[in-house]
Amino acid sequence: MKRIRRFWRDYWQLLVLVAVCVAAVAWLLLYRLGSLTGGLSSMELQLQVSSSVWHNIVHDPLNIRVLCWQLTVNADARRLGREPVFTNLPADLIDGVQ
Secondary structure, eight states: OHHHHHHHHHHHHHHHHHHHHHHHHHHHHHTTHHHHSSOOOHHHHHHHHHTSSHHHHHHOGGGHHHHHHHHHHHHHHHHTTOOOOOSSHHHHHHHHHO
16 A cells, blocks of 8 residues: 555656646547547447347347447437437457457
8 A cells, every 4th residue: 555655656747747638638639529520320320229128138148248338328429418429439448459
């Protein structure tokens, strides 16, 4: 515990700066993402619909990792009253991790 406190005390400014920079880059990359494109393609709309409810995912579990992420992201977008423009975000995050 002392190591963590000492590390935080020595590097708190750097950690805060890194967190602010990461948040700024994420905000810049996602700012008005829906207005930058001409809309969703027919394949993206089909994928969004197929991941909108659990029973579609259970009946077609081929891309279950991506579909579960999309279900979560799009449900949050609908809950917040926003258009689910992050249809490709889960796939991009999963591809980035691999």
